Amino acid sequence: MDSVLTVPSGSSIPTNAQNTPLFTCIACQVAFYSAEQQRTHYRSDWHRYNLKRKVADLPPVTAESFAQRVLSQQAQAVENTKRAEFSADCSVCKKTYGTENSFNNHLNSKKHKETEARMLRRMQEDEDVRAEQEAIAESIAAAVAQVPGPAEGSADDEQPRVLKATDFPMSDEESDEDSGEIEDGEQSMEVEVGDSEELVRRKEEREIKRQLHQATTEEEVVKLLEKKKAAAPRLSPDADCIFCPHQSDSFESNMEHMSLAHSLFVPDLEFIVDLRGLIKYLADKVSVANVCLYCNGRGRALQSLEAVRRHMLDKGHTKIAYETEIDILEISDFYDFSSTYPDADEADADMQLDVVRPGGRQSAAPRMEEDEGELVLPSGTRIGHRSLQRYYKQTIPSEQPEKESVVIHKMLTNYANNPEYNNQLIQSSRNRAVILAQPNGQRAWKDIATFKENRARQNFQTRVGVKANRLQIFYREQNPQ
Template identity: 30%
Template sequence: MSSLPYTCNTCLVAFRGSDAQRDHMRKDWHLYNMKRRIAALPPVSQETFNDKVLAAKATTTAAAAKATFETTCVACQKTFYSENSYQNHVKSSKHKAREARANRDAADDSSSVMSSTFSLGEPINKPRESEVSKVADTLKDTTITEENENEDEDEEMSDDAFSPSRCLFCSTKSADIQENTEHMYKAHGMFIPEKDFLVNPEGLLHYLYRKINENSECLYCHMIRNTPTGIRTHMRDKGHCMIAFETEAEQIEIGQYYDFRSTYSDDEGDWESAASETAEGGVKVEGSGEDEGWETDASSMDEDEDDEDDLENRKSAPVVYATDYELHLPSGKSVGHRSLARYFRQNLHNYPTADERAARQLAIENGEIEPEEPKPRGRNLNRALVTRANGGTGMIGTSDAQKHDVQIGERKERQRALRQEQRFTARINRAANHQKHFRDPLLQ
């Protein structure tokens, strides 16, 4: 399909020339798939569409045949225009009583005739009963045959062993699993999510096969039906021939057939290894001999450049103080966890150095200074207000240069507003100057 230049995305077909493509757009099959696309349903193949057309024509022919039906009951003197109503009438007790009475009257009339060669013959409605019984037997045999065919098809799809080359939603058999997945995508709209990371496609199809045939469960909405055929019909009619892969539970359900280890970063899992550390009041004390993922500022999170001796000295060195994400040593070096490497690499302006942070932390622990309280959210009602009247700018904590820039911006905005007002006034005056000359007739 990819080698052909002209395609139809609605019906999932391709053409060699534009004339064939335009001719396809005028066909009923394309229009039918367009309506299904508007209704968020997958397209159907041309074979399926032809079967639907033949079934619709057969239904129309049967309805027309029923519409032309007309028969009369001689015993009851009634005319019927529907085969069902006539069959119900024949089975009613009133019809049977009247028919028996008519037969008795006919027998009495025949016994009164002296000639043995004269015979009234068989009752008039008897041949009709035989015809009706034949039609009923034919319909019964046809129904039984169709039911047997459906049962055979169900047994064929459910009792056979699993095959990766067989479609999950119909009885189509492909050459291999790749062709089978392409058939299910084109014919039923089923696509396999995260196909690049799928390592066991056959196991995934086997799991979906068991859900359909053993549990009679819909792959998308997880609805349960009585039979596998019923759930297949539900998925085809509702457009649920797809794998549910939206919620976390649905992803975990089929996650055993995928391998996402190639997407993992080298930093994942390091912070989890440090979960066994002892913490008191949110401050960690380094006492274990294992590498817990801490790195220094000077090394910029590069462990390869550290010598083993320096690493042992850093582990055994006393700790000034430690938080969940930083360690500060007496030497003045700071150690940060590698899970926050992207933040430690940033070059922040006006950020205190390691010595300043260590000195502040010691002062807080010794009680020399008070720790900063978190800033309240919203408006601070205790701050001083500076009015904008009498030339005030109303800006607190800003430099003179910033205030000067704000004044220049406000002056430019006022001048722009004044120019706009002058343009509007000039336009009004110009329109008033082109009025017709007014002359008072009394002054002439």
């Protein structure tokens, strides 16, 4: 089939068209009446486009169709430029997106919706707190305005009137709720001091927490931490349980509750000298510093006493950290391991007490007391004369309060009778304190740990070898052919 040649619409037709030869373009299937028109056509984009289609074995396109394609490509380029310049910010998640599609996908994502809900809930809580504070301020202002002023010349001019709980007005709903507490028809307003103090404390802690997140300087952080420390609740070792809101009548019953209900184990109990002080320190650590007793600051930060208690109960961390050297040194002030120290040499007992400094002055070292015949060092160790060596070698129990000694003796008996504490008792009893007290004790303790690790590894390899029946280190064919 022969190709049909067409004449471009823009070309001029000469008068002698029938006798004039045509200049054709095979790629575009068009004809021209002059060579100049043909050369101009060869330099056009339409001709180049049809040449590429001819190489790909595609039919040529007309000039009108090529013009439409050029216009569509220009519109597409403009749209792509607009997309490239697109930029959207998410104020909730603090993120920036460069394309509209990714921004729309983010708005419909679950994470964005959860973050937005959290932000709205936090804003609502702040608004409620602000409204409540304004209501309290208005109530106080109204109560102060209702107080009558003192008469002129009276003796009460210099003594301000003390506001009572009955001076503050209450709403109708609050009065209806408290009507059940009114006895004998007495129309008075009663305020529970404990609940109000707890509510105020929680609001103050929440406000301090919000200010800590917004603090920018170290001075502000230190000031807020001191304020948080002053506002934090204090747990009494005689009544309050460290791990739950349980209240006890005495220190002994409180220790019994924590041991039975929460499996609290006090390590090296026979060497402790201040059990009440240790429990008080642990209680302040939980209530004031909001630190888990076992994590000891190595986990995530907790913000309240309830959060620390919930963490310790959920994780089973109702125990004292006593594994690393830092944990042991932290509570070492409540222990006395002097009975496990090796005896000093006789030469050390006769050492010089007055140390001469380079300037020629003598240091104010403690001197031997002639009456008692012993020397008390700054560390608390007592050094006696060599003539009384037989007496100083005796192991004299430390002086403890009678009540604490009874509690410690009872706890030791419970630990010995309860098989749950056997492994902990064997692990912590004397071994660590005795080894660490020796010269190079820390290295010896590490050597023991390394020995135990190697022995466990060898036992495991032996079990694997026996089970697999591959004790030989070489292979020998049993039935050679």
